[in-house]
Amino acid sequence: MERLQKVIAHSGVASRRKAEQLIIEGKVKVNGKVVKELGTKVAASDRVDVSGVQIERENKVYYMLYKPRSVISAVTDDKNRQVVTDFFQEIDERIYPIGRLDYETSGLLLLTNDGEFANLLMHPSNEIEKTYVARVKGIPSKFKLKELEKGVKLEDGRTAPAKVKMLSMDKKQGKSIIEITIHEGRNRQVRRMFEHIGYPVQKLKRERYGSLTLQGLTAGEGRELTPHEVKQLRTLAESAANK
Structure with missing residues (x-):
């Protein structure tokens, strides 16, 4: 289950703040019913309409990249330097890096479109x-x-x-x-x-x-994480948080 405004924002229809405004204005329906409460949670199977149009919901995806040096850990760069998402142009989902490696540092970087997962891994108390x-x-x-x-x-x-x-x-x-x-x-x-x-x-x-290494990758190469690897990372973070 995810918050309705977050689902709308992830679909690309509007920003999180604009999505909240649309909900308050009664322009959002869940399974045919108008929802005006912020924080309403919806399941993956729920239909969400914004201003009469059904939104397309992205599948959650998880990737790792062997980031080369002289690449920005961001989605865009105002100086037109190469960014980490340039290595994933063949995928449809709009992914972003979990944390960052600085410009001259190479190595293992994770990318996803799952904000909850990213926040879990980046939280200081989770000690990955x-x-x-x-x-x-x-x-x-x-x-x-x-x-x-x-x-x-x-x-x-x-x-x-x-x-x-x-x-x-x-x-x-x-x-x-x-x-x-x-x-x-x-x-x-x-x-x-x-x-x-x-x-x-x-x-x-x-x-x-965590449990991931760069084995099998060269600089500039990436791959999708397996469901088992994603689960391992979640477990590592959650067990550390519960200590």
Whole structure:
């Protein structure tokens, strides 16, 4: 069951606010009956008419993308730069990214037209783990990595504990490869965490989101999630929220 104004908005007939206005004005019918109450919930099988015309309701879809670098995590861009939805032009549904990866970060990004699902995954209390691999300038000591594990104080507050693992180091070139797993979703968080301890990120990729990995995909490729994968993500988020 979904709120009536949300169903109308998702159909593309009107914005959420305009949909609410249409409901109040008595221009919306559910199964032939005028509905004027905001917050009325309708099922997928219910017929909804707006100003005498039946709306077309989108199926819920769920995709993952291996986002390349230099791509915007948005539906449109006012500077005409490439956006993540450009990689899904063959699908009819109007999808949007769940959260974001910054312009120069590559890796696993989810997209959907299911607002409830997106909000569930993005809610801070739901603690879905996201694993990144960072190439950083310099070679942090175990003490510095321990700082990241315990949490560091950024301008928007202290970060939650993280899992950190040194994968490799190159003393000759003065760089290292580090894996870090967090469950928060602050803007440029991983980059800011490494900057805080004095080892700026040169390259960053998200390799895992919950139970999902990039296995089988190359940069710019995407695929639809299986029903089992969608259910796994829901379960992860809901179980974390109920702790």
